[in-house]
Amino acid sequence: MAPVLLWLIMVLCLLVSVVKYVMGIILKVSFPSAKVQKDYSYQPTVSVLMPCFNEGKTVYETIESISKSNYPPEKFDVIAQDDCSADDSYEWMLKAQRDFTNIRIRTGRNAANSGKARTVCNAMEQSSAEIIISIDSDCIFHPDAIAELTACFSEAHMGSVGGRVGVRNPNDSVITAIQAVIYYSAFQLYKIPENWTRSVCCISGCLFAIRRELLQEIEPAIRARHWFGIPVNQGEDRFLTHQTLLRGYGTYINNDALCWTTVPNTLSVLFKQQLRWRRSIVRDFFYTLKTLPQHVWKLHPNAVWTLILTPLGALVGFLVVITALTSDPLAWAGPVPLVVALGIGAVLTWVIKKYSAREAVAHPLAFGAYVAWSLVSSLLLTPLALLTMDSADWGTRTKEVSEVAVGDTSS
């Protein structure tokens, strides 16, 4: 009975995913109402908050890309906040502050390593803008990114808007090629049905815009996040999006607001990143279950389904893979999964090449390796996430944190 139930839930989760992708295509092609009516004349004041930890010179490149934004310079500023990096990130921030005088740049440094979420909150304290855009310090931004994000806030109930994250290094390795395809399809298809109902469940922290008053309202909750006394500093993007929805605001991803991130190019780094994400998903799932009635009454059913079925799919996927590996261990090695993956990879690679040449994957066959990765991720990530919920480790940028002699500094 139990295996049947497992398979049923798994099939349901897969079906929802497939339906979302198919709906994504249909909505993209046929329903203009799925898109927000953007108003580019709406130009609120904007603060671009850039929390930074051990990014080195990349911080400089990130600020440089923002400095080229097609948004009135007097209407936005950049607040770069260093979270006690062990490298020279802070020096690069200061250099950027000196070099890019066409925009206002403020820099600051936490008194102690606090994690990304609290660093964003610390940076926000220096801002008085109407719209807060939180960005990752390893991304490169399209000049129109800020304008595209703010244009979506013309809809009064819009609480948070995200941009599309592309991959800067699609051809570094097979791993980056796979991520390039997944990132593209996730933003261009999977998120579209959520966009339609203005209930995107997770806006990427790489490019996250939110109304100031809303962020201020959520800030205490961000600072208070903990897991049995251990501060939670991961998955702030998912948390912020979730809180936006629960407060009755809409969430949206504007695929015309572009940024490009450097994705992990080794298996170990990718695994750490995915493990961190999986922890956020699991934590978010527990929170959803804890406050399920509130979700059912307040949120669009589309959002509730996504918030429940996405993590449930990950949890059940683990059990299904275990069942599959014990009942038919070599089934995954058959040609069907590989052919399906190669087919999907080939189509998406062609689409990416046609519509976003910058992210084009040189070797479409690389996506075949997704079969092995999906098996490993389904099998290991969920149990590991469940068993390391107390971990505050970011995973991908860990270096020995130097003692910061100075206190919370800002300039």
Added chain:
Amino acid sequence: MATQAANTVPAETKKSKVRQSLHYKMVLTLYRVFALAMLYLVLAGILAYAWVMGFYAVNSSWAAPVILSAADEKSLAFREQLVTSQQTIEDVKVDLQKMQSGIAEMSKHRAALLALEPQLQEAIAREHSHNRATGQQLATLDTQKQADNSKTQSVLAQLKEVESNIHNDLAAGLITKGDAATQLSALNQAESSYTDSKIAEVLLTDNVLQKTTTGTDSLDVLEKQAELRSEAAQLDVAINVAQKELQEDTRQIDRLREAITTAKQSPYYLIASGGQTLYFAFVPYDNTASAVAGSAIYDCYFNMVVCRKVGDVKQIFTGEQQAIHPIFKTQIRGFLIQMDLNGKESAKSRTVFLGRKPILF
């Protein structure tokens, strides 16, 4: 008073915080212990899984016990096939006997027919020889007879005159009526004798013709001879055909018997023939070398360790079988062996090992 209240609230808050902190600490400790145990369990599970996969990929002495029942589809089909084959043998045997009797009868008939042939030939030859001899004599006699009759005819012409004289003498009273009647009767007798001679002559001529030429009687005899030969030839053909059928049926019986003999070497025959509980195991072709009659069988915990001897290989069946690999779940080819087990529990194990313990203990 107010100061006391103010002091009480932070103290309670502090107390509550300490309580919460202790609560968190306890939960965290429990969680960490549980998580650590689970992580080691997961790790052990992964390693064990990988080990089992690797072990069965390289091990060449495992066999998978198979429980065969008389009610199994294969056993039932086998039994049905066996019964059908035996019934066919019986049917063919009856046909064979009938055919053998028929051949014997036909052979006897043929011999009888062929025995008539020389007698017929002899009779024909004898008749021919006799006719040749008597025909010649009869022809001579016929000529003599004709000459005699010619002479008699001329004598009879003179008798007309004698008859007239008798009548004249009677009329003259020279002779009595009695004498005249006697004389006339003598004349009639002479004429009658002549007629008889003529008849005899004709008959003799006819006889000569029969003896000297081929008549219809001879043709009848020849026809009979031809019929005799034809019937014998037909019998030859029928006997030939029957003998061939006989040979074919004999060969079919041999083939069926051979098939039954082969089938009797199948585990399904042993099961179908009923009686005691029998234990079998599937051996993949890769592990053929380990399947030797009389070699020991080991049953192990976790399908590979802490093994104990549970019996011996009793018999090896050559017929190919297909089965699902007990670990990899792929279809594999191999054969069955009969196991002589000490206890029935090992027949339910997923795998047993032939010849030796798989990993020393």
